[in-house]
Amino acid sequence: MDMRSLGNSGIKISPILMGTWQAGKTMWSGIDDAETQKAIRAAFDAGINAFDTAEVYGNGHSEHILAKALTGVRDRAVIMTKVFSNHLKYDQVIKACERSLKNLQTDYIDLYQVHWPPGSFGHAAVPMQETMQAFGDLIKQGKIRAIGVSNFNRQQLEAASQFAAVVSLQSPYSLFWRHVEEDAAAFCRENGMSLLAYSPMAQGLLTGKFGPNHRFEKGDHRSSNRLFNPPLSQHVQAALSLLKPIAAAKGISLGQLALAWVISHPDTFAIAGARNPQQSLQNAAAADILLSAEEMQTLDQISVSVTAHLDENPVLWKW
Numbered sequence: 001m002d003m004r005s006l007g008n009s010g011i012k013i014s015p016i017l018m019g020t021w022q023a024g025k026t027m028w029s030g031i032d033d034a035e036t037q038k039a040i041r042a043a044f045d046a047g048i049n050a051f052d053t054a055e056v057y058g059n060g061h062s063e064h065i066l067a068k069a070l071t072g073v074r075d076r077a078v079i080m081t082k083v084f085s086n087h088l089k090y091d092q093v094i095k096a097c098e099r100s101l102k103n104l105q106t107d108y109i110d111l112y113q114v115h116w117p118p119g120s121f122g123h124a125a126v127p128m129q130e131t132m133q134a135f136g137d138l139i140k141q142g143k144i145r146a147i148g149v150s151n152f153n154r155q156q157l158e159a160a161s162q163f164a165a166v167v168s169l170q171s172p173y174s175l176f177w178r179h180v181e182e183d184a185a186a187f188c189r190e191n192g193m194s195l196l197a198y199s200p201m202a203q204g205l206l207t208g209k210f211g212p213n214h215r216f217e218k219g220d221h222r223s224s225n226r227l228f229n230p231p232l233s234q235h236v237q238a239a240l241s242l243l244k245p246i247a248a249a250k251g252i253s254l255g256q257l258a259l260a261w262v263i264s265h266p267d268t269f270a271i272a273g274a275r276n277p278q279q280s281l282q283n284a285a286a287a288d289i290l291l292s293a294e295e296m297q298t299l300d301q302i303s304v305s306v307t308a309h310l311d312e313n314p315v316l317w318k319w
């Protein structure tokens with residue numbers, strides 16, 4: 001797999017990354033530890049070198065599982081984790097980083113990210129300068145290699161960048177969710193930052209496996225994903241029926257088409273979540289798919305048939 005630069009960090013990563021929210025189990029259903037470990041290892045063996053996790057995914061469980069799965073290959077893997085919005089005061093960031101290092105069984109984190117901006121979920125609105133000061137000190141101590149943010153709008157990204165060298169923004173981005181294009185994406189481009197697209201398959205919708213009446217098991221947070229619910233779900237299903245023949249004609253899966261569309265954008269990476277090795281192998285193979293300018297144009301038109309119905313709220317879930 002061709003490696004690309006992660007912003008100005010000097011770190012090289014695969015265009016498809018693996019996301020491990022699933023490995024944390026909380027907010028998903030039917031996740032099996034052994035299967036997720038195999039999924040992570042299969043992704044690594046297929047050429048994916050970068051893995052996204054967070055302290056909040058299963059309260060450290062995802063970080064534990066990731067560490068186990070990467071036993072013996074940590075030096076060839078790029079580990080990205082995040083501090084949650086309840087830990088953004090200086091001392092809290094330092095402690096959270098120490099906990100993550102322990103969970104991840106490593107002495108450095110390649111990319112340390114602010115998961116949600118200060119003030120999210122009713123947490124304290126810690127000044128950006130204080131949080132970034134802690135990140136800067138962690139860099140000086142060699143505990144983290146690069147700084148990223150997630151779910152920040154352009155204004156928040158600009159504010160954070162005044163106090164630290166931010167190399168990436170993690171945002172929801174897929175054929176069905178493109179708010180970042182009208183907001184922070186231009187700032188990323190102008191400043192050499194990478195866009196790490198989360199939920200690039202719209203949490204599984206863009207694999208085509210969920211029909212209009214799908215009901216998730218209790219505990220699966222995707223029941224609150226706005227794309228799975230009316231009024232958006234009808235536009236989503238109509239768009240899927242147009243996308244399916246395009247994927248079939250190319251001899252690829254719909255999910256691979258969705259991932260290929262994301263990574264066809266400059267400096268944009270797709271963080272693909274997976275619960276088993278079959279899914280991670282299929283996702284890794286999407287890195288080699290090329291889309292022509294004409295195909296991109298057609299996909300763009302289909303995409304707009306959904307995104308034209310989105311409101312101003314950039315958050316994917318109603319919670």
Ligand SMILES: NC(=O)c1ccc[n+]([C@@H]2O[C@H](COP(=O)([O-])OP(=O)(O)OC[C@H]3O[C@@H](n4cnc5c(N)ncnc54)[C@H](OP(=O)(O)O)[C@@H]3O)[C@@H](O)[C@H]2O)c1
Binds near residue numbers: 019170271
């Ligand atoms: N920064 C943030 O706030 C934030 C928010 C969300 C996600 N993320 C990160 O981004 C990662 C990916 O996002 P996501 O998991 O929300 O969405 P996603 O990657 O769009 O979708 C993942 C889901 O799609 C299905 N899937 C994946 N590969 C498949 C394949 N080859 N064939 C069939 N189905 C497949 C699986 O559904 P089933 O489980 O039903 O099989 C899987 O759980 C997360 O793991 C996390 O690391 C970050």
